[in-house]
Each structure stands twice: as structure tokens, then as C-alpha cells.
Amino acid sequence: QKEVEQNSGPLSVPEGAIASLNCTYSDRGSQSFFWYRQYSGKSPELIMSIYSNGDKEDGRFTAQLNKASQYVSLLIRDSQPSDSATYLCAVHSGGYQKVTFGTGTKLQVIP
Amino acid sequence: GAGVSQSPRYKVAKRGQDVALRCDPISGHVSLFWYQQALGQGPEFLTYFQNEAQLDKSGLPSDRFFAERPEGSVSTLKIQRTQQEDSAVYLCASGVSNTEAFFGQGTRLTVV
Numbered sequence: 001q002k003e004v005e006q007n008s009g010p011l012s013v014p015e016g017a018i019a020s021l022n023c024t025y026s027d028r029g030s031q032s033f034f035w036y037r038q039y040s041g042k043s044p045e046l047i048m049s050i051y052s053n054g055d056k057e058d059g060r061f062t063a064q065l066n067k068a069s070q071y072v073s074l075l076i077r078d079s080q081p082s083d084s085a086t087y088l089c090a091v092h093s094g095g096y097q098k099v100t101f102g103t104g105t106k107l108q109v110i111p
Numbered sequence: 112g113a114g115v116s117q118s119p120r121y122k123v124a125k126r127g128q129d130v131a132l133r134c135d136p137i138s139g140h141v142s143l144f145w146y147q148q149a150l151g152q153g154p155e156f157l158t159y160f161q162n163e164a165q166l167d168k169s170g171l172p173s174d175r176f177f178a179e180r181p182e183g184s185v186s187t188l189k190i191q192r193t194q195q196e197d198s199a200v201y202l203c204a205s206g207v208s209n210t211e212a213f214f215g216q217g218t219r220l221t222v223v
Contacts, residue, residue: 004153032210043202043214044154088153092210098167099144099212101153 003027004091006102014110019076021105023089026070032092033065033072038104039085048074079109113137115215117203123221124193132188132218136205144212145178145188146202154202160186193222 005024013019021035032051036044050056050063050072062075072091076083086104093100116135124130136143141162146154147170156170162183171178175194180186190197200219204212 034211036214043217046211046213049211090153098156098159098170099210100156101146103151103153 002102003100004089004102006087006089006105008103009106010108011105012108012110013079015079015081017079019079019083019107019109021074021076021087021089021107023072023074023091023102024070025072025089025091025100027091027093028067028070030067030070030091030093032099033063034090034092034099035061035063035072035074036088036090036101037085038088044088076107079107081109081111083107084109115203115205115213117201117215117218119218120216121219121221123223126195126222127192128222129189129191130193130220132190132201132203132220134186134188134203134205134215136184136186136203137213140205140207140213141183142206142208142212143180143186144204144206145186146204147172148200148202148217150199157188157201190220193220195222198222 035048038044048063050065056063060077064073088104089102143160145157148154159167160180175191177189200217202217204214206212
């Protein structure tokens with residue numbers, strides 16, 4: 001079982017719709033969770049971090065964390081073509097230095 | 112500088128050649144990470160520094176890989192006797208803690 005799992009996609013949504021990206025992780029002791037956006041040929045860019053159960057909103061982005069289910073998600077409201085990218089889920093386990101990344105979900109927003 | 116700077120941006124090496132990749136982190140950032148990203152994959156952890164101390168090198172794939180950060184600022188990732196499987200993008204990231212990390216543009220290494 002991979003430590004951090006994401007559906008590779010592509011996930012296609014029409015412009016203006018809500019995009020929902022999901023991630024599961026295996027280490028129940030994980031403490032910190034991140035969403036990165038990576039455009040093709042570019043480096044990952046941190047867009048959201050979440051540390052406790054529940055929702056965290058930042059503009060059009062909402063991160064959701066459920067530690068009991070070992071599940072973290074990212075919602076993008078009013079999706080724009082410029083949101084088309086690969087979204088990487090990353091998890092930090094307490095006591096370890098490394099942050100483990102999933103393989104990413106490719107999002108395509110169709111105009 | 113304003114962001115994490117990596118050089119060179121692109122490197123072509125002949126198999127068996129040694130390479131050195133440089134990372135200049137954001138000023139004041141204590142934490143520095145190196146990741147390897149193959150095409151279509153997420154970044155894979157290589158090593159972590161807190162200031163000049165290399166606290167975790169569990170991701171280095173072989174003893175051909177070596178990283179240093181002697182003065183707690185600039186870091187160098189060295190790969191000896193490069194192999195074709197070393198071809199990837201090498202990403203450096205820095206942060207104020209060992210969790211949130213801000214990435215540089217990466218170095219694309221191609222071993223021929």
C-alpha cells in the first residue's frame with residue numbers, strides 16, 4: 001500500500017464547477033497535510049495546509065481533513081481554466097522529517 | 112533572494128560522470144529538503160537538513176548520492192558515477208519548519 005494515494009485522473013470539470021480532489025494516507029500518526037499545485041514543467045507550489053479535523057477555506061479553495069478516515073480532500077469552487085494542473089497531496093508524519101507526496105491528480109478545467 | 116534558486120536548470124551528463132546540483136534557499140529558512148521527481152510521479156524525498164545538520168538521508172537511493180549544507184545556507188547534491196536511472200528533476204525546497212516547504216524551479220538531469 002502506498003503511503004499517500006491519489007487518483008491520477010485526469011479529472012475533467014467544466015468552467016465554473018466545483019472540482020473535488022481526494023487523497024488517502026496510510027500512517028495514522030500523520031500530523032500535517034498539504035496540497036501543492038504543479039503546472040506542467042514547473043515546480044510544486046504550496047496552496048493549502050491543514051493540521052486539524054474539519055474544513056479550512058482560503059478563497060476558492062477548501063481543504064477538508066478527516067483523520068479517523070485517513071482522508072484529506074481539496075475543493076476548488078468556480079473552477080477556472082487556469083486551475084488546470086496536477087494537484088499533489090503531501091503528508092507529514094510526526095517524528096519523521098520527510099513529507100511524503102502522492103503521485104498527483106491531473107485536473108482539466110474545460111472552458 | 113525572493114525564492115529558492117537552483118542551478119543549473121538543465122544538466123546533461125554522460126553515464127559515469129559526476130554532477131553537482133546547487134540549491135540557494137530562501138534567506139533565514141532553517142529547513143532544506145531535496146526531492147527527486149520522475150516524469151508523471153510525485154516528488155520522492157531524498158534528504159533533509161536543519162541548518163547544517165543532515166537529520167534524515169533515508170531517501171538517498173544509493174551511496175552514489177551525497178548532499179551537504181556546510182554553513183546552513185546553500186546546499187549541494189552530488190551524484191557520482193551517474194546512471195541512466197538517475198535522470199529526473201531534482202527539486203530543492205526550504206521552509207521555516209520541517210513541514211511547509213517552498214520549492215525551487217528544479218534541475219532537470221538527463222544522463223545519456
